[in-house]
Structures are given as C-alpha cells and as structure tokens.
Amino acid sequence: MSATVYQSCTLAPETPKSESGRPQVMAACLRKSAVPEEVPRLVPKELVHLKDQSGVLVTGWTRPSPEVFLVGAEWPGEPEGPGGARPAAGTAAGLVRQCGLAVSHAAFGVPLEYQSLLKKLNCTLTGPAPEWRDGRTPVTVELNCSQMIRRGGRVIGAEIMEFTVRHEGRVVCRADSRSQWISPQVYRRLRGDHLTAPWGGWDVPEPVAPELVGCSSAEEVALSATGRPDRWLLRNDPANTEMFDHPVDHVPGLALLTAAHQAARAACGPLWTAPTAVSTSFGRYVEFDAPCLLDVRTSGNGVVEVAGSQYGLPAFRIVLSGRLPTG
Template sequence: MGATPWSTTAAPTASAVPKELVHLSFDAYVLVTGYTQVDDSTFTLTAKWPPGTGRAVPGLGTRYESLVVAQTIRQVGLVLAHAAFGAPSNHATLLRTFDFALDTTSQPTGSKPDDLFIVVSCKTNNHRTNRRLTGLRLDMDIRSGGRSIGTGATDFEWIAPAVYRRLRGDHAQAVHEQPPLPTPVPAVRVGRAADSEVVLAATTEPHRWQLRNDFSNKILYDHAVDHVPGLVLIEAAHQAARLVTSPGAFLPHSVTTTFDRYVEFDSPCWIEAEVDTKGPTTTVVTVTGHQNGRPVFRTELTGRPHHAI
C-alpha cells in the first residue's frame, strides 16, 4: 500500500466503535473510541490518534497531520448520525461543508497514542423534508492534554437508497476498477512519502493540476465508492497549497471547504490554486475544482509563512 500519513504498523488501539459505524473496512483506521450524550444537542466523544500522526516541518519539528484531523471529524459525524440520531446504515451521505482549524504549534506526543476529548454541539437540519432528507450541523472542540488543539464543523445529510439512486443516475454504482492514473507530481513536493499518496498530476498550465485517484491508497480509498470522497478533495487542496507556496513553508491553521456536487471517476477533474498574501504573517490559498466545466468544490486554506512562525 505504500506509506501513509499515520502509522499502520502499530497495533490498533481498542475501540468500542465498530468500523462499520464509520464506514470503514479496517479496524486500525477507526479513531473514535466512544461517545456520551450530555443533553439534547451536546455530546462528548473520545478518540485516539495513533503514533505517526504528524509530519516533519523544516525548523519546527513534527506537527499534526491535517488529514488525520479531517478523518477524525468525518468519523465523529458518522458516529453521531448513526448512533445518536438514527441515520440508517444503508443511507448515503451528502456532504455540504467541512471546516477545521488546528493549532499549528501542537506536536504529537511521539511513540504513544494521543488521547482526544471532543465536545460536539449538534443542530438538526431538514433541508428538503418533502424527500425525507435529514441532516446535521456539527461544531466541535478538539482537546488534548487538557487544552484545545483544534475545532471542526461540518454540515451533511443522509439520503435514502432510492432517493440516492435517482440523484446519482448512471453514477450510482461503486467503481471497482482503477481509473487511469496520470503521472503524479513528486511526492516530496507535497509532503508525502509515496506516489500512491499523491492526488495531483502536473499539467502544462501553472497552478493547475489533474486530480488522480489511486485506489491503492487505503487511507483515502478504504472501500469501493461511486464518487471521489470529500477527504480526497481536501487532501488535493492541501497538496496544491504546498505546491504554490515555498516548499515546507506554509502551515494552514484554518481550512474551509464547500462542496458543490459529486466528483466522478469517468472524466478529468481539474484543480487550480491562487495565492493571496495578506501581509507578512498571513497567506491564503484558495483551491477550486472543476469537472466538465462545472465547479465541484472550493477550499480556502489560511496560514502563516514559515518565516512568520
């Protein structure tokens, strides 16, 4: 499978959360370990980040990996949707927004798992009650060692199978065959260790890439799906941001993403990035995706250049 953003060689930690609840095939990738309901709209969850959840940043040591933060937020949403709010296991998820912020000074503990305590405020949504679509807005405070190290927020719905099939049309079936893989950009340029982790391929135009979907990367493609997962698009935004800023010099502390439509496997998805330097201490990278001439997602990453940290 190649290298991954967090360790897969250590034995998985014990979890009371079954992998099926968070739509995963491998126990080792389940990060959420339990949840407790505080009141009608508030929950607390526990999670563990296994050793190896960081990446080396020149001059700053090891910092938490954004992908494991995003995976944690994803799993929190699924646990609460299914276990606390009764979303049926056979319903599909429609992701609308996905935001998180991270304390870029925080460092992984090293050889031991990091224990997390996550406080979640929930608001139920019924975007289209005539079609029985039900959803949640979640706002999260992620804490480790008694202090807040990040926040998360997401807005999503779950959709009955029949409705989902009508919505997806010819694209409703999971794709098992590997799509064509264009040549990846060098892994080291996007902070990754193997080609299987690279989700961008170079084009002849500056600040523009083709999305690549390598099914051998089980962090991003745990199981067969009918569309490109949202975490793949968020990862593409992070990799694009690294490519348009000085290598290793940009640490985003805030990431906001809006999804416009599903991204399919049967036509190219083009990723573009723009950099806006807002003074000596703040850089904003805006990454957009387009497929078949239509926008599919937009991510804004805000951070500080290396020299400003």
C-alpha cells in the same frame, strides 16, 4: 501529508456497511464504560463508513444533553510542519468527520444504508499539538448538534455539527460541518448512471514528483501535471489507501482535501507550513469518469485557495491557511 487522513466516506452501493444493517445493534459498543479502559476499544468500522478497522479513531461517547455529546477519540499521525509545531488540519477533519458519523448512526439511529452528503467542513487548530504517544493521542471531542433532521416524525440526525477537540483539558481544534442524510431510494435517483462506478476501471495519469507535493512515494501522490504551475489534474489511484479505504462511487470529500493540500504544497514550496485551518465547500460530486482540474491561487501570506472543476462546472472549493517564512 505525513499524517494519514483516514476517510469517512460513502460506501459503494454494493458494499454492505454492516452485517446486521442495524446501528442499534452496535450502539452499545460506543457507550463509555464507567471504568476507564487501559486500552480504549475502537467502535465498529461500519459506524464510520470504513472497511479497515485500523482506520477507526472513535472509542466511545456520553450524552450530557439531547444535543451535546462527549466523544472519545484518538488523534493519529505525526507532527507536521517545521519543528512539528501542529498536526495537520486535514487529520482533524478526518477525525471530527468520524465522530459525526458514529454519533449519527449509534445515537440518532440513522440507518446504515443511508448516504451522507457532506456540504461543508471547516477545521481550525487553536492550540499546541498534543503530546504524541506511539502514533496516536487520546482526545475528547465535544459535539454540539443543531438543525435536527427528521423523518416520519423522529429525529435521525443533525444537519449542522460543531466540534471542540480537547487534549488533557486544552482546546486544540474547533470545527464545524454541514451535511445531510439521503435514503437509498433518493440516492439512486440522485446518482443515476454514476450509482455504480467500475472500480479501478479508469486511466490513472502519471504522478508529479513526490517531493514536489510533500510525499515520500509516488503511490501517495494525488496530482498529475498539466503544464501549468497553477493547475493540476486530480489523480485517483485506487491503490492509494490514504484517499480510498474501500471502493466508492465518487471521489470522497476528504480525498479532495488531500489533493488540495498537495496542490498548495506544490504552489508554495517546502517552506510552507502545514495548514492550521481548512475551509471546504462541496457543490457537486466528483466522478471517476472525467478529468477533474484543481486551480490554485495563492495570496502571498500562506493562504491557498484550491478550486476544483469537472465537466467545465465548479465542483468544490478548499482554502488552506498555512504560513510562509518572513524576512
């Protein structure tokens, strides 16, 4: 991908999400000023689970109704595909994921210590790309929340979120996600021996040729060869900041999306356009201590299905809808 997909993923348990530990302390940073700022201020990185502030895309929000938010954000990256017709759908996935995390913490009061379990995330680009301005473009994200999550009689988040991304009034993307919040106690029981991963303590296999997967350098490559053209080995390089903003205890869902995009590019060739839609579902955590295989199936019309497995069990499924040249 030429556009960076900044991750909104679960921090490793030993990594603090906030110096204060209270989302309410930072909530005021999200509220939109009555006077438009010439340069919008980005929200604190802790609200979108990042270590690097430069990866933050959310600038603020208003709340016209209890379940609806208008979120200000910045769409990063460069146009992708022949002629730069559309931005990468993976970039859109990263952006809306940040919007959902920020609103959950600052508006609904989800404790920063809670872990976000992403089950599904789907994005479809619906219109022409925004006009690019110095690498980032301001957009507005309408976020509708449903199936509220309650703890102790109070709302702490929404299980289902629907996103409509607009640029200068035009709809450029629609997305939806399904996730849940897990308390530290439950997360510890759920993760067991995998609660703390020895960060970088695993072997990183050799990358495939960068040009095969649309990368400019070996450091960006997320795949290693298996000897089969329809099967790849996930390559978890801790130095790859596109996939890993910070140490984590499992492979984040958006990192798996990056790998799936590369697998689709390898399967379809350089004339395959960047996907205009992605559909993801995650069934289990992908760990660092065992090989993860990506099996690719193409349809002939640019739609690619990538199925991930680990320990011989299905782990995730990602479908990318690009296009191949006709005639």
